[in-house]
Amino acid sequence: MAIWRPFTQEKTASPSVKISRGSGAHLFAEDGRQYIDMISSWWVNILGHANKEIADAIYKQACILEHVIFAGFSHAPAEELCDKLAGFLPKQLRRFFFSDDGSTAVEVALKMAYQYFKNQGISGRNIYINLEGAYHGDTIGAMSAAGNDSQYHSTFSEFFFKTFTVSFPNTIEEEEASLEKLKCFLDARAEHVCALIVEPLVQGAAGMKMYRAEFLEKIVDEVRKYGILVIFDEVMTGFFRTGTMFAMDQTGVIPDLICLSKGITGGFLPLALTIATDSVYEAFYSDDWKKAFIHGHSYTANPIACAAAIKSLEILHRAETQSQILNIAKTHRDCLAEGLPNVTSKRTLGTIAAFEFESSQQANDVSAHMFRNGVIVRPLQNTMYFIPPYCISVDDLQYAYSLILRDE
Ligand SMILES: Cc1ncc(COP(=O)(O)O)c(C=O)c1O
Structure with missing residues (x-):
């Protein structure tokens, strides 16, 4: 074999x-x-x-247009999917970047967060803050974002970029200590941090570890004092897994970037989205080609996968x-x-x-x-x-x- x-x-x-x-x-x-x-x-x-309805939607789309390069070209399934998703997202989150799976959705968010500062002439923001036990995927950037203590990825730790890890609060009492450590770190190093990345409310691969929205809101409040971007990795939690369309909906936070994949096509085909706020997008919008987000995958926004996702969204609701x-x-x-x-x-x-x-x-x-x-x-x-x-x-x-x- x-x-x-x-x-x-x-x-x-x-x-x-x-x-x-x-x-x-x-x-x-x-x-x-x-x-x-x-x-x-x-x-x-x-x-x-x-699921028969998703299978039919896939068949129908495959007979019309199976794929087309997504730089310089677009198609109805991608546009319809983004329009539909926008209806379920806060109005600030409306810039949709396609990729293929959860890891690439995270890579895109990490790169966007870093370049967001560079494009504004701010250098040296190269640290990411994560939550102890995090899992964000298996590509180098996604592994790095989970930090050196990752139970899955320590073999590769010499390649990882710098992170600061917020201690996971196992009880409400532990939240304060965790927050204090974060505050101390921010006092000393905040101007070197570009983003906080978290799996909101539930850490999947860590063992479905759950934590309070109030704690998440507090860490977000702290990092935002320093202009640090907030990335919600909703690759697992998205599409009603936590009871609401997104875990974000159970918090008072609107992140700067959100990563979606897994359930997006109802499990039929690989597809992912990193969705950014207008304010992130604007940092890339320029006459200077170098300020563009130079990232793409061959199968970006595959029309068949988009058709599956549109049908899946309809069934979900x-x-x-x-x-x-x-x-x-x-x-x-x-x-x-x-x-x-x-x-x-x-x-x-x-x-x-x-x-x-x-x-x-x-x-x-x-x-x-x-x-x-x-x-x-x-x-x-x-x-x-x-x-x-x-x-x-x-x-x-x-x-x-x-x-x-x-x-x-
Ligand atoms: C929260 C989270 N982010 C990212 C990923 C990576 O997704 P993928 O396996 O599609 O690359 C996973 C996978 O389990 C995940 O749970």
């Missing part, structure tokens, strides 16, 4: 499960087994698998999808409240639920048990989380919870 798999130690990992078909929240393997996809296939399939989202949130709350005696740190936000076992081994054992019983999960160390497609039935979700209560 020639395939080298992502996030996999090939020597010790089991062979891949060969999936032949998907339908709604379910995946069907070649050996005839059936699984509930409790992690929306790395958090992208927000509307479930093989239907009353039935919205009530499904509420049902998932309620089922999470009810099931977490009802017990799960063998877990701790139970938490939920919108369609995300997470809880912890004593050890990674225990979480892996439970995950194996769930897999044998037809549920796909993927613990992050000792954290188990459920982040299902919005079309999942309450029965399927309750079934997954029932497997946690096993006595094996």
